[in-house]
Amino acid sequence: MNFATKLLHGGISEDATTGATSVPIYMASTFRQKQIGANQYEYSRSGNPTRAAVESLIADLEGGRAGFAFASGSAAIDTVFSLFSQGDHLVVGNDVYGGTFCLIETVLKRFGMTFTVVDTRDLIAVKQAITDHTKAIYLETPTNPLLRVTDITAIAGIAHEHHLLTIVDNTFSSPYIQRPLELGADIVIHSASKYLGGHSDVIGGLVVTKSDQLGEQIRYLQNAIGAILAPQESWLLQRGMKTLALRMQAHLKNTTAIFDYLQNEPAVAKIYYPGDPDNPDYEIAKKQMNGFGAMISFELQAGLDPVRFVQSLQTITLAESLGALESLIEIPAVMTHGAIPKSTRLANGIKDELIRLSVGVEDQHDLMRDLQQGFASLK
Numbered sequence: 001m002n003f004a005t006k007l008l009h010g011g012i013s014e015d016a017t018t019g020a021t022s023v024p025i026y027m028a029s030t031f032r033q034k035q036i037g038a039n040q041y042e043y044s045r046s047g048n049p050t051r052a053a054v055e056s057l058i059a060d061l062e063g064g065r066a067g068f069a070f071a072s073g074s075a076a077i078d079t080v081f082s083l084f085s086q087g088d089h090l091v092v093g094n095d096v097y098g099g100t101f102c103l104i105e106t107v108l109k110r111f112g113m114t115f116t117v118v119d120t121r122d123l124i125a126v127k128q129a130i131t132d133h134t135k136a137i138y139l140e141t142p143t144n145p146l147l148r149v150t151d152i153t154a155i156a157g158i159a160h161e162h163h164l165l166t167i168v169d170n171t172f173s174s175p176y177i178q179r180p181l182e183l184g185a186d187i188v189i190h191s192a193s194k195y196l197g198g199h200s201d202v203i204g205g206l207v208v209t210k211s212d213q214l215g216e217q218i219r220y221l222q223n224a225i226g227a228i229l230a231p232q233e234s235w236l237l238q239r240g241m242k243t244l245a246l247r248m249q250a251h252l253k254n255t256t257a258i259f260d261y262l263q264n265e266p267a268v269a270k271i272y273y274p275g276d277p278d279n280p281d282y283e284i285a286k287k288q289m290n291g292f293g294a295m296i297s298f299e300l301q302a303g304l305d306p307v308r309f310v311q312s313l314q315t316i317t318l319a320e321s322l323g324a325l326e327s328l329i330e331i332p333a334v335m336t337h338g339a340i341p342k343s344t345r346l347a348n349g350i351k352d353e354l355i356r357l358s359v360g361v362e363d364q365h366d367l368m369r370d371l372q373q374g375f376a377s378l379k
């Protein structure tokens with residue numbers, strides 16, 4: 001089955017008892033047991049039919065053995081980190097999601113885990129960071145907000161040599177664009193609040209494992225920690241996912257057009273987009289991604305006010321988050337990445353004048369007109 005078909009017919013796509021083509025929302029905390037231990041479902045933290053539908057679907061889409069749905073992307077990440085113990089060391093990408101950094105710095109370090117933060121594009125730096133206690137390499141690609149691309153196959157190769165897990169947060173791509181398990185990764189994580197949900201109406205997280213054995217470990221932790229996705233949200237997420245291919249095609253088409261437009265806009269000093277042939281990561285992106293994603297970041301010319309620019313936009317929504325149907329724009333320095341100390345942020349290349357755009361599916365001419373009037377307002 002091809003990807004777009006899997007979105008509709010993959011996983012558990014129908015109700016087993018009635019044949020309903022939309023799996024119902026099973027609002028039940030417990031299930032009658034006619035014989036002790038014979039039930040598929042016993043208690044909804046451990047398993048719920050609506051959640052099972054979205055869990056089997058994401059496993060199918062990512063090409064893994066088992067899928068799991070959580071109350072948020074952050075809950076999914078925390079549960080995956082719970083695979084590790086005091087004294088374990090992880091190599092982590094230097095550009096990972098801010099919430100992931102918070103979890104590492106303020107929670108996991110207190111429990112005695114250690115981390116080395118590296119640019120995972122630098123394979124030598126990754127190798128050098130591995131110690132006798134290292135258990136995994138954790139990365140995002142493309143990263144936020146500079147959209148740097150790491151070669152997942154190369155990282156998984158290094159990880160296998162050292163018997164480490166490769167864990168990829170695939171939120172920025174969605175499985176339509178990139179499937180890390182097929183490239184050698186062991187675990188994929190999503191904030192389903194972004195492209196998978198797609199409609200800015202659900203917070204959720206997903207995990208997929210490549211092996212049954214890792215699947216059993218995550219299943220145990222999901223039940224033990226209990227940060228599960230509720231039946232209503234599971235249904236909403238699955239409903240959103242059905243149109244992922246259609247949405248991504250529209251996102252990609254608009255992003256290409258906006259990249260072309262921004263390249264010719266004199267107010268723009270620099271563009272960060274993996275689909276730019278001049279981008280140093282272009283070849284790797286081309287190799288491992290199906291399309292270059294729908295996120296694009298850019299810097300204004302010195303002296304132009306990014307705040308004025310984003311506040312002058314009318315169609316493009318000034319908001320955090322990404323992966324929505326509607327275009328969302330933000331200034332990382334004062335919004336998503338505002339909590340990072342300025343010196344660290346600048347050292348990571350995130351300047352004050354950087355703007356991040358999540359390209360939506362509006363008519364491309366309306367988006368360009370809005371950008372044009374935004375640039376005109378700077379004069």
Ligand SMILES: *Cc1c(COP(=O)(O)O)cnc(C)c1O
Pocket residue numbers: 072073074075097099140144169171172190191192193194203204205
């Ligand atoms: C949003 C996001 C998260 C966190 O997900 P929530 O659903 O907000 O908890 C994790 N990783 C990435 C890359 C994200 O963009």
